Amino acid sequence: MRPKIDVRSESMYECFECMGRTTDPDVRICPDCGGELRHIGRPRDV
Numbered sequence: 001m002r003p004k005i006d007v008r009s010e011s012m013y014e015c016f017e018c019m020g021r022t023t024d025p026d027v028r029i030c031p032d033c034g035g036e037l038r039h040i041g042r043p044r045d046v
């Protein structure tokens with residue numbers, strides 16, 4: 001079982017501060033440290 005990242009239509013965000021990842025957050029704020037999240041997901045509807 002390998003850690004395959006299955007990015008479909010979900011928006012995945014990664015925290016600048018703690019590198020934690022959040023999928024489809026309500027706001028672009030890390031729930032753990034309150035840091036800024038950057039978008040790393042790739043929606044196909046671009």
Ligand SMILES: [Zn+2]
Pocket residue numbers: 015016017018019020030031032033034035
């Ligand atoms: Zn964080």
